[in-house]
Amino acid sequence: xxxxxxxxxxLQGTLDLLVLQSLKxxxxxxxxxxxxxxxxxxxxxxxxxGALYTSLHRLAERGLxxxxxxxxxxGKRARFYQLTRTGRRALHAEAAMWERYVAAVRGVMRxxxxxx
Amino acid sequence: xxxxxxxxxxxxxxYLRFWRSDVDSDxxxxxxxxLETRTEDLVAQxxxxxxxxxxxxxELGDLTAVRDxxxxxxxxxxxxxxxxxxxxxxxYDLWYAARRLSGSPxxxxxxxxxxxxxxxxxxxxxxxxxxxxxKPFPFRDPGRVFVIWESNPELNMPRFPVxxxxxxxxxxxxxTFIALAATGFGGRVTVSGAGDPENLxxxxxxxxxxxVLGVAPAVGRFLxxxxxxxxxxxxxxxxxxxxxxGARSALGQTLTLDDTPCTIVGVMPSGLPWDxxxxxxxxxxxxxxxxxxxxxxxxxxxLKPGVTxxxxxxxxxxxxxxxxxxxPDADKGWRALPVxxxxxxxxxxxxxxxxxxxAAGCVLLIGAANLANLFLVRCLGRERELxxxxxxxxxxxxLVRELVAEAVILxxxxxxxxxxxxxxxxxxxxxxxxxxxxxxxxxGADWRVVAFCGVTLIATVLIFGLLPAWYASRSAPASSLKxxxxxxxxxxxxxxxxxxxxxxxxxALVLLTGAGLLSESFEHLVHLDPxxxxxxxxxxxxxxxxxxYSTPEKRDLLMKTLLDRLGAQPDVRSVSLSSAVPTLTSxxxxxxxxxxxxPDPAHTPTADLVCASPGYLHxxxxxxxxxxxxxxxxVRGAPQVAVIDDVLARQFFAGRDPIGxxxxxxxxxxxxxxxxxxxxxxLGASNPPQLYAPQSQCPGGFFAxxxxxxxxxxxxxxxxxxxxxxxxDPTIPVFDVxxxxxxxxxxxxxxxxxxxxxxxxxxxxxxxxxxxxxSVLSYVVTQRQREIGVRLALGASRSxxxxxxxxxxxWLTSAGIASGALVAWVLTRALASLFLGISPHDPVVxxxxxxxxxxxxxxxxxxxxxxxxxxxPLVALTGP
Numbered sequence: 002x003x004x005x006x007x008x009x010x011x012l013q014g015t016l017d018l019l020v021l022q023s024l025k026x027x028x029x030x031x032x033x034x035x036x037x038x039x040x041x042x043x044x045x046x047x048x049x050x051g052a053l054y055t056s057l058h059r060l061a062e063r064g065l066x067x068x069x070x071x072x073x074x075x076g077k078r079a080r081f082y083q084l085t086r087t088g089r090r091a092l093h094a095e096a097a098m099w100e101r102y103v104a105a106v107r108g109v110m111r112x113x114x115x116x117x
Numbered sequence: 118x119x120x121x122x123x124x125x126x127x128x129x130x131x132y133l134r135f136w137r138s139d140v141d142s143d144x145x146x147x148x149x150x151x152l153e154t155r156t157e158d159l160v161a162q163x164x165x166x167x168x169x170x171x172x173x174x175x176e177l178g179d180l181t182a183v184r185d186x187x188x189x190x191x192x193x194x195x196x197x198x199x200x201x202x203x204x205x206x207x208x209y210d211l212w213y214a215a216r217r218l219s220g221s222p223x224x225x226x227x228x229x230x231x232x233x234x235x236x237x238x239x240x241x242x243x244x245x246x247x248x249x250x251x252k253p254f255p256f257r258d259p260g261r262v263f264v265i266w267e268s269n270p271e272l273n274m275p276r277f278p279v280x281x282x283x284x285x286x287x288x289x290x291x292x293t294f295i296a297l298a299a300t301g302f303g304g305r306v307t308v309s310g311a312g313d314p315e316n317l318x319x320x321x322x323x324x325x326x327x328x329v330l331g332v333a334p335a336v337g338r339f340l341x342x343x344x345x346x347x348x349x350x351x352x353x354x355x356x357x358x359x360x361x362x363g364a365r366s367a368l369g370q371t372l373t374l375d376d377t378p379c380t381i382v383g384v385m386p387s388g389l390p391w392d393x394x395x396x397x398x399x400x401x402x403x404x405x406x407x408x409x410x411x412x413x414x415x416x417x418x419x420l421k422p423g424v425t426x427x428x429x430x431x432x433x434x435x436x437x438x439x440x441x442x443x444x445p446d447a448d449k450g451w452r453a454l455p456v457x458x459x460x461x462x463x464x465x466x467x468x469x470x471x472x473x474x475x476a477a478g479c480v481l482l483i484g485a486a487n488l489a490n491l492f493l494v495r496c497l498g499r500e501r502e503l504x505x506x507x508x509x510x511x512x513x514x515x516l517v518r519e520l521v522a523e524a525v526i527l528x529x530x531x532x533x534x535x536x537x538x539x540x541x542x543x544x545x546x547x548x549x550x551x552x553x554x555x556x557x558x559x560x561g562a563d564w565r566v567v568a569f570c571g572v573t574l575i576a577t578v579l580i581f582g583l584l585p586a587w588y589a590s591r592s593a594p595a596s597s598l599k600x601x602x603x604x605x606x607x608x609x610x611x612x613x614x615x616x617x618x619x620x621x622x623x624x625a626l627v628l629l630t631g632a633g634l635l636s637e638s639f640e641h642l643v644h645l646d647p648x649x650x651x652x653x654x655x656x657x658x659x660x661x662x663x664x665x666y667s668t669p670e671k672r673d674l675l676m677k678t679l680l681d682r683l684g685a686q687p688d689v690r691s692v693s694l695s696s697a698v699p700t701l702t703s704x705x706x707x708x709x710x711x712x713x714x715x716p717d718p719a720h721t722p723t724a725d726l727v728c729a730s731p732g733y734l735h736x737x738x739x740x741x742x743x744x745x746x747x748x749x750x751x752v753r754g755a756p757q758v759a760v761i762d763d764v765l766a767r768q769f770f771a772g773r774d775p776i777g778x779x780x781x782x783x784x785x786x787x788x789x790x791x792x793x794x795x796x797x798x799x800l801g802a803s804n805p806p807q808l809y810a811p812q813s814q815c816p817g818g819f820f821a822x823x824x825x826x827x828x829x830x831x832x833x834x835x836x837x838x839x840x841x842x843x844x845x846d847p848t849i850p851v852f853d854v855x856x857x858x859x860x861x862x863x864x865x866x867x868x869x870x871x872x873x874x875x876x877x878x879x880x881x882x883x884x885x886x887x888x889x890x891x892s893v894l895s896y897v898v899t900q901r902q903r904e905i906g907v908r909l910a911l912g913a914s915r916s917x918x919x920x921x922x923x924x925x926x927x928w929l930t931s932a933g934i935a936s937g938a939l940v941a942w943v944l945t946r947a948l949a950s951l952f953l954g955i956s957p958h959d960p961v962v963x964x965x966x967x968x969x970x971x972x973x974x975x976x977x978x979x980x981x982x983x984x985x986x987x988x989x990p991l992v993a994l995t996g997p
Contacts, residue, residue, distance in 0.1 A: 031147060031150075032150065032155065035155075036158075047176075049177070050151060050176050050178065051180075052178065054147070054148070054187055055187065058190040061194065073150070073154075075154075078146060078150070079150045080143070080147045
C-alpha cells in the first residue's frame, strides 16, 4: 500500500496509455485493468476507479478498444475490453512518445551546471 | 483467466440491441461487478465486509457522476457506431445474397416471375377497386348522406322515385335528417352561348342540395334559395375547364339552357360521380306541390349528427305509414327506403369488383405458395452446406439472415418490375372497363397502388420467404453430413412441399371452375333472344327546342317530316320514332283493365310504356302475334289505341282475347294488337310487361329516339342521319348515336368485364399451379437420383421409373382436384346469384375444369419423368 500523501496524480493522457498497455496481452475486464495498474505501479499509482472506467469507455468510443460481455473467472457477467488494430497502433505510438518524453525529462534533470 | 470469453456476440443479438439498447443496465452491471470484486478482494485482505464495501465505493469516486458519464458516452457510441454497423452488415448480406442469386438463375427467374405476376395482377385490380370503392367521395362526411327512395315491394317496385307531396311531407315531419333535397332524374339540356350548342347532362335541384351533399364550390357560390332571383346555373368542374379554361371570369357569364338564359354563379368541385354538367334550381308549381301519385324526384338526405341510419329509417317509415293511412289512394303500400350514398353510386358493381378482387387474391395466394415451395427447395438444396456451417459455428441467426437477404433482394427486383406491371395493368383495366362503370375517372396508378404493391410484397416475402427459411434452418439431420449423401430430405419436408402443391392446385381449380361458370353464364346471357333484331340498327336521340315546337301540332308535323325524309333515303330500309328504344328505360306506369270485375287497388298492374311511330314494329323487327300494329291513321283526335305484348296478354287476359278490351292509365285506350316480348331493359334485367301507344296520341313528345334500319352497316350512316335532321331543322341536336348492337353489348358491359378478368386470372392460376407441380416433381427427381440410379442398376425398367414419377404427379393432382372441386361446389352454391340462367353446379364445367387440369398437370409431370428415365446409373451411384 502506498503511504498516504504519496499518491501521484496522473494526467488523463497517461491514464489512457496505462489502460492501453494493460490490454496489450489480451482482453481483460475493467477490474482486472484496475488491478494491473495498481499492482504494476506497486501501489504508487492510485487512480480513481471512476476515472479509469471513463477512460475505458472513452477509448472504446474512439475505436481504440472494443468491448463485449463475457464471464469472469468466478462466473460472473463482466464487460471485457480488448485492443483493436487501431488501438494497438496507438499504443505503440503513445508508448514511444512516452519513452521520448521520459528520456527528455531525465536528460534535463541529470544536467549539472558543468554540462551546460 | 480460465474461461475464454467469447469475443464476438452472436449476430442476432446485435440486431436485438438495435432495437432496445440497454445502455443503462449495462453500465450498472459493469460498475456493480467492479464494486463486488473489489469488495471481495479487500475482504480477502482482512477488512470487514462493511469497511471493504465502503472503501471500494470511495475508490470509485462519485458513483452517480461516474455512472452518468459512462452512460452518456455509451449512448453516444450506440447511436453512431451501432447503427452504421447494422447497415453495413446489412449491405454486406444483401451483396452476397445478390451474388448467390445470380448463381442460380433458374430459381431467381422463377421466383421473380411468380412474384411479379402475382403482385402485378393483384395490384392492378386493387387500383380499380381503390378508385371505385375505396376512395372517398368529395363530400363532407359522405357516410351521413342517403338517397331515399319510395318502395312498394308488392308492385315489384323496390326502388322508385318520390312524389313532390310525399317529399314535402317527409321534409316537414322528420326529426332525424338535417335536410332533404330533391332533384329530377337523368335530364339533359341543350347548352348554347359558349361555343357550339351541346347536349349535356343536367340536374334540377332544390337549393339545399349542395349543403345536403356536403360540397363546397370550387369558385363562386351555389344556387340561392330565393326563387324570385333571375335564373342561375352551377356548372361542373370539367365543363368549366373545357369551356372557360378554368378562368374566374366564367362567373357572371350567361349560358342559354334550352332557350332560357341563365347566369353562371358557381362551379362544382371535381370528382363527382355523376355525368352532370349543369345544375339549375328546382321549384314546385302549386299543382306539383300537391301531386302525390306522380313520382319523379330523387331525394337526398343528410342525417343529423348523433343519429344512426336505423333511426333515420325508422323515422321515415313512421312518416310513410302515416301518409299511407292519410292518403290511401296514392300512398297505400308505399314505404320509404334510404340507401347509403356509396351503395347508390357503386352498389351495382361492388359485387362484381369484389369477386374479381378475390380472384386476384387467389392468384396471389397461388403465387405465394409457389414462392414458398421454391424457397423451401432452395433451402433444402443447401441443407448440407448449411449443416456443415452450423457445425463449424455459424449460428442459426446468421443462416436465417442470409436466406432473408435473398428474399429481400428478390422482393426488390420483383417490386420494381411488379410496380410497372401494376401501373400498366390499371390502365389496361380502365380501358377495358365498360363506360358505364361508376367512378372510373378515380382509378389510376397513384401512390396508393404503389404502396399496396410494397405492402403486399413485404408481407409475401416475409411470410413465404422467412417461414421456409426458419423451417429449414431448424432441423439439421446428421444424415446430410454423410459423405456422398445428397440428403433425401426428411419426410416432413416432402409433406410440406406436397401440401403446398395440393393447395395450389385446389385454389387454381376453384378459380378455373368459377371462371368457367361465369363464362357459360355470360354466353347464355348474350344469346338470349332479345325479342327484336338488333343487327343493322342505328339509334339516336333528338330533342325539340320547346320554343319552336310549342304546340303538339308543330311536333307532329316535324316528326312526320323527319320520318318521310329519312324513309325516302336509298340506304334506309325503314325508320321509326319512339319515346324509348330497347336497353333504355321507358316510362313505367300503372293501369287498370277496363271493366275488370275485381280491380284490386293494392295491386295495380304496371307496364313499360313506349310511344312509337307506325314504322317501329318493322324497324325493330318485333313479331306481331295478333291483331294490328299502330297505323298512320292513329293520330291525335282519333280513337285512342294501344298494343300490348305477350307477357301482358298472358298475365292479365289469360283465356280471353285481349283485342278490343280497354285499358285505363289516365287515358282509356282500346287494345288493337299483341306483339312479342322485347327485352326492353337489357339482356340481364327482368322485364315488366310492355305497352305501345301511337306516338301522335302521346302527350309531351319533346324527346324522341330515331331508329334507322340501314341496308349497309349502321355505323356508316351516322353522318347521313345528322345531315337529314339538320336539313329539316338545324337547331335540333342529334346525340347519343349508337348502333343497337353496341347498346346491347354495353348493357352487359359490367358482366363481360368481370367474366373476362376472372377467366384471365384463372388461366394465370392454372399456369402457376402447374409450375408448382413441376417444381415439386423436379426436386423429387433430383433428390432421388441416387435411389433411381440404384434401381436402374438393379434392373428396373426405365418405364417403371417413369411410372413412379407420374404416379406421384397423379396423386398430387387428384388430391388437389378433389379438394378444389369440393371447395368450388360450396362456393358456387353460395354465389349462385352471379351465375344467371345456368346451374351453379353444372357438371360439364366442373368436369371440364378438372380434366383440363389433369391433362396440363400430366404434361408438366412428363418433363421430370423423362428426366428420371435418363438418369445414368453410373453417374448417380458414384455421386458428384
